[in-house]
Amino acid sequence: MRIDRVRLFEVNLPLVHSFETSSHRKTGLTHVLVEATDAEGRVGWGEIASPADPFYGPETTVTAWAIAERYLVPAVIGAEWEIPEQLEAGWHRIRGHEFSKAGFSIAAWDLYSRAAGSSLSSALGGTRTDVVAGVSLGIEPTLDQLLAQVARQVDAGYARVKLKIAPGWDVEPVRAVRSAYPDLDLHVDANGAYADSEETSAVMRALDAHGLTMIEQPYAPREFVAHARLQATLSTPICLDESIVDIADLQTMLTLDAGRVLNIKVSRMGGLTTARRAHDVAQDAGIPVWCGGMHEFGVGRAANVALSSLPNFTLPSDVSGSDKYYSRDVVVPPVIARQGVVQVATSPGLGHEVDVEWVRSNASRTLDTLT
Numbered sequence: 464m465r466i467d468r469v470r471l472f473e474v475n476l477p478l479v480h481s482f483e484t485s486s487h488r489k490t491g492l493t494h495v496l497v498e499a500t501d502a503e504g505r506v507g508w509g510e511i512a513s514p515a516d517p518f519y520g521p522e523t524t525v526t527a528w529a530i531a532e533r534y535l536v537p538a539v540i541g542a543e544w545e546i547p548e549q550l551e552a553g554w555h556r557i558r559g560h561e562f563s564k565a566g567f568s569i570a571a572w573d574l575y576s577r578a579a580g581s582s583l584s585s586a587l588g589g590t591r592t593d594v595v596a597g598v599s600l601g602i603e604p605t606l607d608q609l610l611a612q613v614a615r616q617v618d619a620g621y622a623r624v625k626l627k628i629a630p631g632w633d634v635e636p637v638r639a640v641r642s643a644y645p646d647l648d649l650h651v652d653a654n655g656a657y658a659d660s661e662e663t664s665a666v667m668r669a670l671d672a673h674g675l676t677m678i679e680q681p682y683a684p685r686e687f688v689a690h691a692r693l694q695a696t697l698s699t700p701i702c703l704d705e706s707i708v709d710i711a712d713l714q715t716m717l718t719l720d721a722g723r724v725l726n727i728k729v730s731r732m733g734g735l736t737t738a739r740r741a742h743d744v745a746q747d748a749g750i751p752v753w754c755g756g757m758h759e760f761g762v763g764r765a766a767n768v769a770l771s772s773l774p775n776f777t778l779p780s781d782v783s784g785s786d787k788y789y790s791r792d793v794v795v796p797p798v799i800a801r802q803g804v805v806q807v808a809t810s811p812g813l814g815h816e817v818d819v820e821w822v823r824s825n826a827s828r829t830l831d832t833l834t
């Protein structure tokens with residue numbers, strides 16, 4: 464297989480409801496779609512879902528585009544490969560920039576599975592026909608507004624809710640949601656906002672009493688030791704997200720017992736090949752995984768659904784329907800959840816077609832290796 468042409472499209476979509484985390488508030492997202500055409504004219508799509516600002520990880524839309532243009536496009540064009548891993552080997556010497564790499568990895572996997580006539584899910588080794596989705600709720604101005612958001616999503620059929628927390632917005636919102644929904648599968652995500660301190664220990668002990676499925680990323684990404692010390696004092700599993708960008712990080716987590724659940728994000732781990740390996744390593748270690756999201760548009764969202772069909776994705780994934788975030792999607796049909804469950808696509812590749820005309824005429828920036 465050989466990719467002869469790549470087009471990049473920077474696309475903006477407004478959010479239907481603004482989303483606030485411990486670091487900042489967003490009202491819309493800008494992602495980069497990667498279109499790869501092979502020598503036979505087959506097309507694969509990927510999505511670079513980097514946030515605009517370097518608050519989740521170090522990348523931004525601007526760095527992702529620059530790395531794509533200067534390093535990834537040249538590494539991809541003209542390379543001969545049979546499986547995506549071989550194409551990805553061509554960019555191993557580029558350190559970091561996982562979100563940018565992930566866009567190309569998804570495009571390669573889409574192309575590869577389309578050429579084989581199989582769905583992305585089965586090409587990856589997926590076994591599920593549907594995937595249980597959870598929703599992620601941002602920090603709201605008031606408890607009442609948060610409870611209204613929870614009610615809305617529970618009414619839509621979502622059986623798992625994750626709440627963003629930050630110092631000052633943690634025990635109280637959890638207590639309020641827990642008392643309204645005693646049996647809800649509930650978890651919290653701090654995006655690394657807490658310092659390793661006595662005050663934090665008290666907050667974590669209080670959270671530990673609320674039957675949460677997990678506490679996600681309380682400390683900064685590289686604080687493996689602090690996470691391990693905290694895990695030893697809690698009965699609630701710690702889940703790592705930002706800490707785990709490659710398989711070596713996962714080995715560190717396992718060796719130190721720094722967490723007992725893994726959030727696998729295709730973007731954060733540089734693509735589907737590494738994400739699948741992380742799934743396998745976690746499975747062998749007896750660690751359950753789920754697929755986290757970065758508010759993906761339809762291309763990245765469809766890849767997340769396919770990944771979530773692997774057997775060790777035993778916890779609900781952040782693969783809510785596109786409509787939770789966007790009033791229109793870049794793919795047809797959009798990814799939809801019915802009663803909180805998303806059907807795994809069975810048609811070749813991602814199983815969703817990109818609305819190329821719309822993408823082309825609405826892109827805020829375009830690169831085409833043909834012109």
Ligand code: OSB
Pocket residue numbers: 519598599652654704755756757758759781782783
């Ligand atoms: O930590 O999971 C996170 C969005 C942006 C940055 C970080 C995170 C998130 C989400 C999004 O929680 C969840 C989704 O895409 O549905």
Ligand code: MG
Pocket residue numbers: 652654679680704705726755
């Ligand atoms: Mg997270």
